[in-house]
Amino acid sequence: MTHQISANVQETREMTINMGPQHPSTHGVLRLEVVLNGEVVSRVHPHIGYLHRCFEKHAEAMDDYSKVIPYTDRIDYVSAMNQEHGYVIAVEKLLQLEVPERVEYVRVILAELQRIASHLLGIGTFGLDLGAFTPFLYCFIEREKILTIFEKISGARLLYNYICVGGLMRDVPDSFKPETADFVKTFRPKIKELNDLLSYNKIFIDRTANIGILPAEVALNYAASGPMLRGSGVSWDLRKNDPYSIYDRFEFDIPVGSGEVGTVGDCWDRYMVRVREMEQSLVIIEQALEQMPDEGNVMEAVPKRIRMKEGEVYVRTETPRGELGYYIISDKSPSPFRVKVRAPSFVNLSILPAISRGALLSDLVAIVGSIDIVLGEVDR
Amino acid sequence: MQTQIKEGFQTFKSIFIGMGITLRHFFQPSVTIQYPEVRDVLPAGARSKLFVNIDDCIGCNLCARACPVNCIDIETVKATADIDLGKTSTGNPKRLWVTQFDIDMSKCMYCDLCVHPCPTNCIYMVQEYEYSEFDRKNLIFKFSDLTPDKVIEVKEKLVKETEEKNREKELAQQKKDQEKEKDAGKTGE
Numbered sequence: 138m139t140h141q142i143s144a145n146v147q148e149t150r151e152m153t154i155n156m157g158p159q160h161p162s163t164h165g166v167l168r169l170e171v172v173l174n175g176e177v178v179s180r181v182h183p184h185i186g187y188l189h190r191c192f193e194k195h196a197e198a199m200d201d202y203s204k205v206i207p208y209t210d211r212i213d214y215v216s217a218m219n220q221e222h223g224y225v226i227a228v229e230k231l232l233q234l235e236v237p238e239r240v241e242y243v244r245v246i247l248a249e250l251q252r253i254a255s256h257l258l259g260i261g262t263f264g265l266d267l268g269a270f271t272p273f274l275y276c277f278i279e280r281e282k283i284l285t286i287f288e289k290i291s292g293a294r295l296l297y298n299y300i301c302v303g304g305l306m307r308d309v310p311d312s313f314k315p316e317t318a319d320f321v322k323t324f325r326p327k328i329k330e331l332n333d334l335l336s337y338n339k340i341f342i343d344r345t346a347n348i349g350i351l352p353a354e355v356a357l358n359y360a361a362s363g364p365m366l367r368g369s370g371v372s373w374d375l376r377k378n379d380p381y382s383i384y385d386r387f388e389f390d391i392p393v394g395s396g397e398v399g400t401v402g403d404c405w406d407r408y409m410v411r412v413r414e415m416e417q418s419l420v421i422i423e424q425a426l427e428q429m430p431d432e433g434n435v436m437e438a439v440p441k442r443i444r445m446k447e448g449e450v451y452v453r454t455e456t457p458r459g460e461l462g463y464y465i466i467s468d469k470s471p472s473p474f475r476v477k478v479r480a481p482s483f484v485n486l487s488i489l490p491a492i493s494r495g496a497l498l499s500d501l502v503a504i505v506g507s508i509d510i511v512l513g514e515v516d517r
Numbered sequence: 518m519q520t521q522i523k524e525g526f527q528t529f530k531s532i533f534i535g536m537g538i539t540l541r542h543f544f545q546p547s548v549t550i551q552y553p554e555v556r557d558v559l560p561a562g563a564r565s566k567l568f569v570n571i572d573d574c575i576g577c578n579l580c581a582r583a584c585p586v587n588c589i590d591i592e593t594v595k596a597t598a599d600i601d602l603g604k605t606s607t608g609n610p611k612r613l614w615v616t617q618f619d620i621d622m623s624k625c626m627y628c629d630l631c632v633h634p635c636p637t638n639c640i641y642m643v644q645e646y647e648y649s650e651f652d653r654k655n656l657i658f659k660f661s662d663l664t665p666d667k668v669i670e671v672k673e674k675l676v677k678e679t680e681e682k683n684r685e686k687e688l689a690q691q692k693k694d695q696e697k698e699k700d701a702g703k704t705g706e
Binding site: 204 | 532534538560564
């Protein structure tokens with residue numbers, strides 16, 4: 138609720154306080170310099186860079202394009218599979234490499250599973266910020282199932298380094314298909330449960346509806362993407378609008394914010410877009426599992442040595458947080474000349490000062506939570 | 518007034534719905550395990566710790582070159598002609614003494630990139646995950662089975678061999694030069 142200071146309220150002196158870098162609800166090491174007028178936020182200035190790890194410079198120092206992949210995992214450690222996918226697509230486009238069918242399907246299934254896992258974490262921590270502890274734990278139970286699937290195929294739970302240029306590091310085990318299908322089946326009722334427990338909870342709605350309203354126009358001006366943009370009612374999803382990989386073969390809807398309980402583009406809408414996106418991811422996974430060929434060598438198209446031609450490429454993919462872009466310049470040498478990342482969290486965070494003006498300090502927590510930032514990606 | 522009652526009713530309703538769900542979960546089996554007593558079974562291929570089967574290592578340095586963070590340090594010494602180091606279990610002949618094979622697990626980022634290029638499959642991940650240390654130096658795992666004395670011996674042997682070879686070469690060269698001079702003298706007559 139944008140708070141209006143009525144004339145009879147005594148004017149207070151403005152006070153500057155720091156929220157973070159160790160504040161639990163800033164989701165990492167983000168420092169918000171908040172200028173307060175009483176309890177009302179007049180200005181917010183985010184200070185970033187506490188988790189800067191020189192990804193782009195590291196990428197230039199690697200003497201092989203495939204050595205960059207473990208670093209891409211660490212950009213956004215909550216959705217590492219999507220990060221790898223984006224980078225690998227960019228390198229493959231530069232190499233003009235054709236990837237086997239089976240690999241494409243496995244990649245899409247993994248990317249969608251990772252999207253669900255990432256949204257579960259985003260939703261869970263959003264509830265946690267607002268004082269709802271139980272949904273957080275239930276979200277983690279479901280996320281754990283996905284991580285177990287990932288651990289079985291790649292050997293790691295968080296930073297996979299599984300998708301490689303031209304294929305996959307190893308073939309998926311036989312148990313992958315039935316386990317994923319089983320997860321899809323058991324997860325649907327859990328979304329309903331989550332809706333009952335959190336989404337349509339009166340207390341939760343009161344904390345999030347009509348808070349941090351982001352009009353579509355402002356969202357577009359700030360180049361927001363992902364649930365942040367869709368929450369404002371703009372139907373824009375790169376999987377539909379600029380299909381990469383094999384996303385043009387699947388039928389799914391793009392959930393957008395509708396102002397069901399408040400105004401279009403408020404925190405609740407952004408939250409709900411994530412919940413509905415999980416359902417759509419399940420739809421995509423079901424279709425992919427059905428169409429996926431059972432046989433096929435996943436290492437078939439993997440080049441022994443990556444011989445790069447001169448050139449540059451920009452590839453954008455839809456990660457759980459929005460448009461992830463990789464701009465790679467190659468100069469024939471084995472190491473990339475330049476790797477630029479367009480990180481969705483970074484761009485989405487830039488809207489924070491615009492939408493939190495006039496909000497209460499306690500609502501600022503809700504607004505930051507609804508942006509769903511990962512500081513690893515903001516700072517890289 | 519009416520809206521207040523309505524809102525109050527909705528608040529209570531959502532509290533009871535939430536309580537109902539948590540109550541249902543209360544009777545479901547727990548998903549957590551009591552870690553030190555009960556251990557989860559890791560899937561095959563879980564990446565926890567690097568291990569090197571040094572008997573199979575041919576010292577080709579491919580794993581060290583594949584490492585993005587340079588956590589593998591390998592030093593090799595060429596085996597002298599009188600020693601046959603045998604073959605690995607995969608049939609590759611061993612020609613180098615691996616005098617040093619250190620892996621710094623504090624640097625390792627568990628990416629598995631070193632495992633794939635190995636021609637003899639002697640470096641791989643094992644499922645040991647409890648190896649925390651108080652001192653960071655203890656996380657450098659040394660896999661070479663040669664004693665320091667043996668390393669010195671091997672190095673000295675190689676130096677001797679190369680010296681001998683060089684001397685032989687020099688002698689051969691001198692002979693050649695002498696012959697050439699003789700030839701030149703002959704043609705000069």
